[in-house]
Structures are given as C-alpha cells and as structure tokens.
Amino acid sequence: MLRAANSVVVLFAFWLLLSGYFTAFLVTAGFACAVAVVAFAWRMEVIDHEGHPMHLGLRPFAYVPWLLKEILKSGWQVTRIILDPKLPVSPTLVRFRPSQRTDVGLVTHANSITLTPGTISVEVGRDSFLVHGLTRESAAGVVASEMDRRVCRFEGQR
Template identity: 45%
Template sequence: MGRVFILGLTLAAIWLLLSGYFDKPLLLGFGVASVATSLYLARRAGVVDEEGAPFGLFPRILGYWAWLGGEIAKANLAVARRALALEPKLSPRLIRVPMTQRTNAGRATFANSITLTPGTVSVDLEPDRILVHALADEFADEAGIAAIGARVAQAEGAGRRAVVAEGAQ
C-alpha cells in the first residue's frame, strides 16, 4: 500500500509540473481522475512492485541520466561531424555486447540507452548479450557500450565493481 501511495504522489507531482494548472478546478479534477485511474490500473495489473516502482533507485538513476545526457551530447557531435563531412566515412556493422543487468528493467534501460545514443541502435536482445548496430567503427567500441551497461548495472544496484572494471580497460 505504501508503494501505491508514493506512486500516487509522484504521478500527481509530475502531472502538476507538466500541466502547469494550479488554479483551474476542472482541470485539477481531471488530473486527480487520471492519477486515480492510473493507480487503479497499475494495482490491478500487479505492476506496483520493486521493479515496477523502484523508488529506491531514484538517486542513482538521476546520476545515470546526467551521465547519459553528456554521452548523448558527445555522440551527437561525432555523428554531426560524420554527416557534415564532404565524404562521410560510414562503415556500418553489428556487434554483440554482453549484458550484466539483473532485471528486465535494467536490460530495457541498457537497450534504450544504446538506442538514445546517436550512432548506435539496439537490434536484438539475447539472454546474456545485446546485438547493436553501429554507424561507424568509432561507434562500435564494445568497451564504450559495455561502459553504458556497467553504469546501468550500477544504477540498478549491481555494485561499483562493474564500473571500475570497465573504466580500467
């Protein structure tokens, strides 16, 4: 029941921040109705658990998002340089990168992080690996992609050792 309450507060806060309506009773009523409906459906579907509402991960996830934003910015510049070159040197290839995430949410975060990073796209998930399409050799750096995976594993609570090991390579 505590998770449902925290989820309700979180959804209400997000709705208020994104809508910007603090003084219109009808719209506030719609907001309350949408939060209540979302909570009812989430509870009925059984997704309000540690994986579906991982409130303990928020501090680590915020740090991960900040780091990922920087990586996305760097990759954007690299892709723009290649795209705007007089003779773009593209060498698309597929690589398999090991996955160390323990949860489905961690695996999905890893795959989505790869796809969000310009120059790479997650193509297929296997039980212990992910197939990644890279635009050029520069983006097909297995160690760099594995570093993303290590950061995700750290954010989901797998420990710091994975990140330290990846950074040492």
C-alpha cells in the same frame, strides 16, 4: 501498498504541474483521477517493481548527466560524418553480453545505447545484445563499455 501510495503522489503532482489551475474543484478532481488510475493499475496488477521502480531511489538522477555528456559527444561525431563530403561510414554489427541482471538495468542499457547517436540496439535479450554501429569504432565502443559499468552501478550492483 507503499508503491501504490507513492504512485498516487507522483500522479497527483503530474496533474498539478500540467493543469496550472488551483481551484478547489480541479484539485479534488485531480486527486480523484490519480486514485482511480492507481486503482485500475492495481486491478491490472501492473504496479510492481517493474511498473514503478521506486526501489532505485535517486541513483538514476546521477546517471542522467553522464548520459547527456555522452550523447553530446557522439552526436557531434555523427554530425561530422554526415557533413563530411566523403561520408566515411563503416556500418558494423556487434554482438556482446551485457552484465546487468535485472530487467530495468537491461532496458536502461539498451535504451541508452539507442539514444546515443551512432549506435542502435537491434536485438535485446537477457544474455546478448546485437548492436548496429555507424562506424567500426562506435560499434566496438559498446562492448564492455563505461556505460555498461555505470548502468550496473545504477541498478544496485557493486
């Protein structure tokens, strides 16, 4: 119930931000829409810890700046490889075991791997990730990485 109420608030804020008009009719309509969407989602039983992970609190916001820094760093490396006349790629596949336990943590880890240029998660499972790296070093860099530890901290493990 708390989750549903929180979803209504978030959706209503989303409506207000996107519309930018604050007449009585539009604000009422926005609130009605937010309630209707949450009611439908309630009937579909998709409002759970996965659909609306509010139990994570503000921890994701501490993870994002570090991820942006990583994206900048590896993006610059990939740019140098692309512009290098010799094109020094050494594509490598690597399989490893992630240490997250919850689905949210696993998805975040896989998405972060794909989001950083130079590494792509090809297969994602509960006990093994298959990652394609643009170079040997970038593929080796995802095994038992700093990212793994940070996602663990973010999903609430010590």
